[in-house]
Amino acid sequence: MAFRADPLTDDLQPLTMRDAWASHLTDLVHTDPRVAVVLADISDDLFEEARKDHPDRVINVGIREQLLVGTAGGLALAGLRPIAHSYAPFLVERAFEQVKLDFEHQGTSGVLVSVGASYDWAEGSFTHFSPRDVALFDTVPGWRVFVPGHAAEVPPLLDRAVAADEGVYMRLSLRHNENPHAVPDDSLLVLREGNDATVVVVGPLLDNVLEATADLDVTVAYTNTPRPLDTVGLRELAADTGDAIVMVEPYLEGTSAWLVSQAYEDRPHRLLSIGVGREELRRYGTAAEHERLHGLDAAGIRARVRRFLGLA
Incomplete structure (x- = not known):
């Protein structure tokens, strides 16, 4: 994790994804x-x-x-390249009609940057939850989706978003991996090779997946740019693991299933989707507790992958 100096105490404080984004965007x-x-x-x-x-060029509405x-x-x-920002449910769900009309219908593009992710501020209750955001962007053509897993991944992704011709949705979170991973393009980054399945993990869930699969014979591949999903790379990796695929995403479970199905329309495959469950959890504790209750901690992921592989 990167750090910054607290202006009051000079103590080093963790640099969040939002801190990294705001600092780099100020420079831009x-x-x-x-x-x-x-x-x-x-x-x-x-x-x-x-x-x-x-x-x-800095406007607060x-x-x-x-x-x-x-x-x-x-x-x-x-002719400007706008970057609009708010909590995910307000930016995406509340204003989705404007995304549809003022960007898609008008033939324009910009960058939308959210915080809050699926349940980062669990204490704020369901009004601040947005596990459906990426699924909504799958309904409008041409949008890219960036999901960094560490604060250090944010500046290069922001540079790519500003330089892009398409619309870009960047999903920032307080959940993060211990270390950043450089992904220079949209390709899957292979971190571990195995024979029984290919596990693709998005953004801040990587550490949980690595812990969950530490003693399993699986390939683990990472992406922080799930749209467009590297389905060509996925087909190549999964061909070596019997076309058994596990998609682990920090948003609504099954969000990428349609892309995997589309990529595999010409050959049989097995898919396990792991993500935020569709049932509302009416226990507003902490983000870590929601992660556990949705089975997205290392223990929950491990149990489901083992069942998928017939090891449970």
Whole structure:
């Protein structure tokens, strides 16, 4: 994990994905005149410096998420590369009509950056949960999805998002892996090779998967760019493991099943999808507790993979 100095104590504090994103985006605002930041109060304090120097390109619309995305769409029409930001359920679910109309229908593109992920602020209850966000983006064509697993992965992904021609959804989380992993393109990064199955893991669940499969004979591949999913690489890897595939994702279980099915329409395969369950958990404890209750901790993942392999 990267660190930053606390301005009050000079103590080193963990650098979160949001910290890394805001710091790098501030640099981009200073150096790239196309970049505009649109906020809805959330994280506004992180852009005070940038707003002083570029008040025309750092805009806070207040707690109006539909206006947030609509404003970003208008800036895209004007030739800017807008980055709109809020909590995932407000940015994606609440303002999805604006994503559909002000980006897709208008033929524009921008970058939407969320925090909160599926249940990061579990204490905030169901209003702040968004496990369905990536599934929603699968319904609009052409959007890329970036899901970093560590704060150090955020700046290069942001650079790619700003330089892209397509719309990009970047999903930041407080959940993270111990170490970053460099993925220079959209290819799957193979971290372990085995014979019984290919396990593809997205973003911050990598450490849990590595622990869960430590003594299993499986291939483990990592991605922080699940859209587009590297289905060509997946087919090549899974051919060596009997076309047995496990998809582990930090959002709604089964979100990528349609892509795997599409990639395998010409040959038989077995697929186990592991992700956030569809049943609402009405116990608003901590994110770690929700992870455990959804079976996304190492023990839960291990149990399901072992059953899939016929080892339980």
